[in-house]
Amino acid sequence: MEPIRETMKRVVNAPDFAARYNDARKEVLEHPGVQSFLEEHADEINKEIVDKGMVKLYEFIEQSHDCNKCPNLGGCINYLKGFEPNLVLQRGSIGIEYTKCRLKTDHDNKRHASSMIHSMYMPKEVMQATLSGFEPDDSRMEAFSAVVSYLDQATGPDNLPEKGLFLYGKFGVGKSFLLSAMANELAEMNVKTVLVFVPEFMREMKQAIGDHTLQEKIDYVKKADVLMLDDIGAEAMSSWTRDEVLGTILHYRMAERLPTFMTSNFSYSELQHHLTYSQRGEKEDLKAARVMERIRALTNPVRLDGRNRRN
Structure with a gap:
């Protein structure tokens, strides 16, 4: 061989x-x-x-x-x-x-950004929203400009404007989309955000009494670096959820000056009317006014108009 x-x-x-x-x-x-x-x-x-x-x-x-x-x-x-x-x-x-x-860097950055956002009951497709995917026509330009203005002033987790936005308008005009797009932009700045779909959150709070996790869940939400409450006013509000859950969260955030954002089908005055009446039909003007005082202290109202884009 x-x-x-x-x-x-x-x-x-x-x-x-x-x-x-x-x-x-x-x-x-x-x-x-x-x-x-x-x-x-x-x-x-x-x-x-x-x-x-x-x-x-x-x-x-x-x-x-x-x-x-x-x-x-x-x-x-x-x-x-x-x-x-x-x-x-x-x-x-x-x-x-x-x-x-470059592709690996972009991938890792997106994974890191997604880890900066904790979604509670928000639809997956909404969580993937981007500002570039939002169409700022004449009826939606005011809200879009308000979001962009906030982001321009925010430079990182230690430098965020204290007062958030209260986006309100009809069903399907893009309020949740714009809020989620904003959360994704903040994530790119290493800002941690908690997004909460309020109606489902309130239902879970009632269940949390039985499994003894109520305080833990309220603390997690109220102490978030940035909190976004989606569709406030769509829940069946009881005196307890209004005062002990929502009121507690908003009071803490107002005292600590933590940025808070909300979306609603109601304007300030319409939301106050919604908060005034409990499920049992009781009229509680003072307690509703107290919650609204905190909402006004935490947010600036911006109307979002346009056609229903869900149809």
């Missing part, structure tokens, strides 16, 4: 192998990334170092750079998915280091 060294020597010395090697070498040395690397290290690299590093150089050129050969992160062709190769000179030898690519 022919020794392996002799076999390798015969293969390497074969005319067709030499031709293929020369073609591959030419392809490698003509690659813009390789040329840039060799020019940068012209004083440190000679032909011998290049020849010894040819395998690494070929590994470099056959991969994607700046995601130019990858349709998306899942379709990444690189040896390490989500990482791109960079040529380096290490102790007189050519090597490769891998750094996170």
Whole structure:
């Protein structure tokens, strides 16, 4: 049997192998990334170092750079998915280091942003809302401008305007969408936001009495860095949910000056009327006025008009 060294020597010395090697070498040395690397290290690299590093150089050129050969992160062709190769000179030898690519960075940033938002009973499609997906026509421009103005003033978790917005208007005009888009923008600033669909939250609070988690859940919501209460006024309000749940949350946030946002089908005056009457038909003007005082202290009212976009 022919020794392996002799076999390798015969293969390497074969005319067709030499031709293929020369073609591959030419392809490698003509690659813009390789040329840039060799020019940068012209004083440190000679032909011998290049020849010894040819395998690494070929590994470099056959991969994607700046995601130019990858349709998306899942379709990444690189040896390490989500990482791109960079040529380096290490102790007189050519090597490769891998750094996170653009698609991987974007993916990780989005995952981090989504972790900054805690949604309680909000629809998944609403949670994916973006400001670019909101159509600010004439009837919706005031609300859109108010949201953009708030975001312009916010620079991070330690610098947020204290007073939030009370977006009100008819069904399906985009109040929840705009609120969620705002939460996603704040998440990009590392601001933690809790979004709560109020009718479902109030139902759960009644159940929480039985499993002894009421105070824990109220504390979590009331202490959120930014709180967004969606569809306030759509719940069947009782004296207890108005005073002990909603009132407690709003009082704490008013005292601590924590940014709070709300959406409703009701204006301030209409919401006060809703809060005045309990499920049993009792009229409680003073208690409703107390809750509304906190809402007015926490928010600025902005009307959102337009057609019903759910139809």
